[in-house]
Amino acid sequence: MMEFLKQDFMNENETIGNNRNSILPESLNDTCTITETNGTYFCYCLIDKNHSGLWDFTAIRKWILNSSYEFQFDLKCVNFSKIALPWPIKAKNIDFVRVKSCTITGFFMDYGNPYIETIPDHLRVMDISNSVVLIGLQDLVTMVTNFKEVTEDYNCGNDKTLQTLIYTNVTYIYDMDEINSLEEGKSKNSEDEIIGAGSNMIANTRELDHRCSFNELKEIDQSTSTTKSRYFLSIQTELSTFPMLTFYNLSNTGQIEITKEFQTWWRFFPKMELLDLSYNVISTIDLDPSAYTWSTFKIKIDLRYNNITELSQEDLELLGSLPNVDVDIRYNPIHCECSDHMIELLEIIHDDTKWEAMGLHRYDYFKNMTCNLPDKLKGRKLSEITKSDISCPMFSATSPAPIIVLSICIVILIVIIILLTKFRKEIFILTYTRFHIILPCQPAEVSENKTYDAFVSYSSQDEEWVSKTFKELEASSQSDGYHQFRFCLHHRDFIPGKTIFDNVIDSVESSRHTVIILSKHFLQSHYCMYEFHEAFQQSIIERKRHMVVVLMENIPEGELPTDLKRCLKTFTYIRRDDSIFKDRLIFAMSHKGRKDAKSHSKNTVTDGLDNPVFSSSEKDVTLRLETSRPRHDDSVITLSQIVPDLVVGHNESKSNGYTIA
Numbered sequence: 001m002m003e004f005l006k007q008d009f010m011n012e013n014e015t016i017g018n019n020r021n022s023i024l025p026e027s028l029n030d031t032c033t034i035t036e037t038n039g040t041y042f043c044y045c046l047i048d049k050n051h052s053g054l055w056d057f058t059a060i061r062k063w064i065l066n067s068s069y070e071f072q073f074d075l076k077c078v079n080f081s082k083i084a085l086p087w088p089i090k091a092k093n094i095d096f097v098r099v100k101s102c103t104i105t106g107f108f109m110d111y112g113n114p115y116i117e118t119i120p121d122h123l124r125v126m127d128i129s130n131s132v133v134l135i136g137l138q139d140l141v142t143m144v145t146n147f148k149e150v151t152e153d154y155n156c157g158n159d160k161t162l163q164t165l166i167y168t169n170v171t172y173i174y175d176m177d178e179i180n181s182l183e184e185g186k187s188k189n190s191e192d193e194i195i196g197a198g199s200n201m202i203a204n205t206r207e208l209d210h211r212c213s214f215n216e217l218k219e220i221d222q223s224t225s226t227t228k229s230r231y232f233l234s235i236q237t238e239l240s241t242f243p244m245l246t247f248y249n250l251s252n253t254g255q256i257e258i259t260k261e262f263q264t265w266w267r268f269f270p271k272m273e274l275l276d277l278s279y280n281v282i283s284t285i286d287l288d289p290s291a292y293t294w295s296t297f298k299i300k301i302d303l304r305y306n307n308i309t310e311l312s313q314e315d316l317e318l319l320g321s322l323p324n325v326d327v328d329i330r331y332n333p334i335h336c337e338c339s340d341h342m343i344e345l346l347e348i349i350h351d352d353t354k355w356e357a358m359g360l361h362r363y364d365y366f367k368n369m370t371c372n373l374p375d376k377l378k379g380r381k382l383s384e385i386t387k388s389d390i391s392c393p394m395f396s397a398t399s400p401a402p403i404i405v406l407s408i409c410i411v412i413l414i415v416i417i418i419l420l421t422k423f424r425k426e427i428f429i430l431t432y433t434r435f436h437i438i439l440p441c442q443p444a445e446v447s448e449n450k451t452y453d454a455f456v457s458y459s460s461q462d463e464e465w466v467s468k469t470f471k472e473l474e475a476s477s478q479s480d481g482y483h484q485f486r487f488c489l490h491h492r493d494f495i496p497g498k499t500i501f502d503n504v505i506d507s508v509e510s511s512r513h514t515v516i517i518l519s520k521h522f523l524q525s526h527y528c529m530y531e532f533h534e535a536f537q538q539s540i541i542e543r544k545r546h547m548v549v550v551l552m553e554n555i556p557e558g559e560l561p562t563d564l565k566r567c568l569k570t571f572t573y574i575r576r577d578d579s580i581f582k583d584r585l586i587f588a589m590s591h592k593g594r595k596d597a598k599s600h601s602k603n604t605v606t607d608g609l610d611n612p613v614f615s616s617s618e619k620d621v622t623l624r625l626e627t628s629r630p631r632h633d634d635s636v637i638t639l640s641q642i643v644p645d646l647v648v649g650h651n652e653s654k655s656n657g658y659t660i661a
Helices: 057-063 114-118 137-145 152-156 176-184 190-198 201-206 232-239 313-320 340-349 352-357 361-368 407-433 460-479 500-509 526-542 562-570 581-589 616-620 639-652
Strands: 032-037 040-047 070-077 082-084 094-100 103-105 125-135 164-174 219-221 247-249 274-276 299-302 325-328 371-373 452-457 487-489 511-518 547-551
Touching (some): 070 082, 125 137, 340 352, 452 500, 460 487
Parallel strands (some): 082 103, 103 125
């Protein structure tokens, strides 16, 4: 944090006595101590109950309007005494405001004040901590109802000059005196009124015709906060830009996941160097594997003191493949109980050659992490534990004792199984594509309401073949008796005006499958590789085989990226020169539902017989369902990020309906 945040304003060399009545209003003479250095007045104000409510930003702004000096205010309240501090804290000669342990009133006092539009951005540092913001219910209703009309100066505040934002342990509460008076008066339905006004709040926020550009902002600290909106981070990244932000602190804020905005941080925070998510309840290391391709800056992600209980081989491979990302997961409660992941982890830790080959030398501290469970291993380092310590059952490699009575039957069954297994893929495919029959041993698929049957990801060098092949499939599918195929081809179906990233994400999410046209040209395209990673992530989200790989040509294994190499080992790809190429492709993309099929749970994971185009080895891959969770983020970077906290928090509150928590 910047050094000047640590200075003590009461220990300056030159002190100006409180009898200098021209500097601040006389009511603050007994409250504020003023020092002057190089044309700047440092005002330290200790506000107790006797002076509660006397410090008024609006009055001070008017008092010092014609002063040639800069002003910096350091306010500390005793027992949460009151101060008046209206958003957006704009004054032509105040560049530093620090508030601790205060009750802030008049938050919407400057709403609709035309004078705000005439004040240039000037504030460099806003530091508010351990405080309460007192919100007037009627003021909030007025703000929410007319939010489409909010101006850029009022919404964005000091976005052109703000360098440091600290907003920790701040709670919003409603003015109970006002609420009690409303309940006694005519406004019985005030609560219904605010809920109705806030129902379209998020949509109205996204319809604002301006964006906030925080071109100087380098540090955001929102740690230890309890008032959160699930929509905050998505609104923040949609309506604001942060080209210079290097530090973002969301520690101790109840985060339960690494949100999508932080998984692809380079899109929204291109110069981020440190993301602090420590002291939360995050349980998985979810990062975009394409980070190495798109992010040019090294970043440290602090995940200490979270709820990460296991590390899989996939996690280690991901971390090793991102040399520009340093993830700190120390002090997490690792469970050292018998599991496939634990066995894989121990094998890698004890194999120095494999450890180095995976690029994990930066994570040597993993070996010194200690077990939290079971109790008998608690406190022991991972490097000191072997497979025998975790009480895994030892399976014998020798054949079981023969059963004499059933030996002949077993031999016959084995022969039959071998024959059926050898040709089962071709049997499933051809009985469906040639005779439209779904064999009984193949479960029906759950219907999905998607716009496209498949999004086709390909290099422009292969466009001629792709266009011909998939347009023929679209034209012939109806006449052959299949479901009418509809494919998303980027040269034909991408929406003009959208970014390539958004087009790719929308196309993948709105398609039942993504067909990867894998060629040497595909590997040379950054956008193709981005499309591959989005498709792979969608497979994990949907917990099914979303991705279909078409191999256009023989590609040496050494030329394949690690993720594609692993993908090809997991999925059986379709070769372009396969004798039943068209049948395999149609089978992979068709919806194979039965008329009498019962409804399945959305979260049902199909087994290896669902789609014989792919190998059954993929059953062993652990998939984690990505669910929609509240985003625990809060800030006052812009007004459009404050109000959702108030409105949504109010609607979701399960206490008295008035306190947002």
